[in-house]
Amino acid sequence: MDQRASTVEELWERAEEALEASSERAEGLLTQLALVAEEGSDASLFAHRHLAELLLEDHPWRAALHLRRVLGHCAEDDILHALMGLCHALLGNYRVAVRSYREASTLAPQTPWYHHNLGHLMDIALDDPVGAEPHLRRAYELEPEHDEIIGSLAHCVARLGDVDLARQLAELAQEKGPCNPDHRALVEWIEGGATDAPAAIATVRRPSGDRVAETVQLKMGEAGFSRAEIERATQLWSDMQAHCELRVTKPEVLAAALEYAIAVVEQRPGCTQAEVARRYGVAPTSVSARFAQIRNALALRPGDPRYAASR
Template structure:
């Protein structure tokens, strides 16, 4: 292949990838295009950097080491891109390379010194992962002041740091703000109760007891590039993805792997004590069980603080998906003389919530966090979400299910 024809092939692939990303076609469509660009485009070229950046953002949740390798290609070409340094910090944190994560966030802050989420993530790492609450305090205080609108996660992190420094009254006031910001968040309530008891060390720190060392290092929202318009790089995002506890996310992925190996009985209770429908691995859900999706979806979304509008749009999206998918599978079943297959209700509900969060630009929702709340694997949510996108031909800001 001549150099000119190879260049034109790369450009065609890039345009295809940009269109697929803009249409939210999912990883199964986009990643092969990006991998092909990487194989053809010269290192350091715009096309190569574009592909590596997007591959990193797609893979950071499930494969942080692979994401880090992609990001190193990007940072070599764009060393002044603060988002890339922040994503490298996230990758390191997910790999428990906490000191490297701190270094990456410091570099991101040097380039974007007023970004509240960089201050928050750096401060929380210093507080919990590296046991440096005094150093962490100024970053968390800045993040708390600068966040607009106020963020309950930042308030909770600041409250924890204040409590560790013995400032119990300030910590109690700040933790109360966090609870008021998300009244259904059980962990915020545990934090406030611990502070009201004087933050006793002997009973264990509520932010490290379940996931030690806790640091809020998971991208909470869809990666910037996947929400971007064609040709818009992640570095143009006005705010980086928010972050939650990386160690807990790694824990949840381990639990998901164990769950696939170990069948669980139906009617299992979640960590929060709520009963939810479960099926044995490999067991198909019958059509009438699809009606179980709406009660699960509505309850968990309300508990998660979603608005009635979000819930109503999620309900509409589920009904449309069920009917469209059922119609397609029904036709295929008649041709192949087999019963149509139905997905598990909790996986469907989780994928519908994730779709609504993506369509409404809710940065605080990731596949992993949704999967944990519904008690399913992040991979299952991802696969079902991809299917929803294909079946309903979802587009960014789709007027059927998002605000116009």
């Protein structure tokens, strides 16, 4: 048992290092880890989750199988449901994709890309612009500056007969994304009178937001940190980005290090790097390394007035 635990821990650390370095060895190490780790353990969930992310674009069916293993233990994780939706959209299983994105948007209703992908698939793939419109409007409310979200809403409202609003939105999408040829085609389709038939093919995308900030906000909220403490962690992340250039390959590692940094500043009793790492599904050594980077770059210390919630 001790030997197995040691092997699992070593594989986990090596896989984490390979992911951080964007190494081609990552997939092989994660596959080994998935084979030797106990089903449902943190190590197993880590391996299957990251195998899914590595395989998703080129092998969506294999990625979906890994995601199913993780969702069996983490059914409340919106990111997993969104990744499952992307897998099935790539496979052409649009009704399953819609169910997955609907679940993701229910769990994280403030994430615009969940609403966008759900609405876009309903409009284009399922031929349901009436059902799609509320989701696309919500995506636009949450992210009013993104050209793809604006364009998808324009397409939907054109199909519903509001050609004037659709033209305004399509022209706005073209203004904000002038290099996207789909926007020019959308404007021409609308100016031609539009139709109730879709003018585009169904495509979805991963969210483009700040995954580090999103992850730390979610996880710190789950752990009982106050709103002020979560805001300080977000500020810490902004300061770190301004101070040095960081390559983010595993947002969970940086998010865990930010949470631990705030715990150090607030001098929270009983908070350990190992416990924080467990909740984020990453290796403690990776959290330790990233925390050291944050501490050294910003000269962070317990009670630091820059990041104390009571400042």
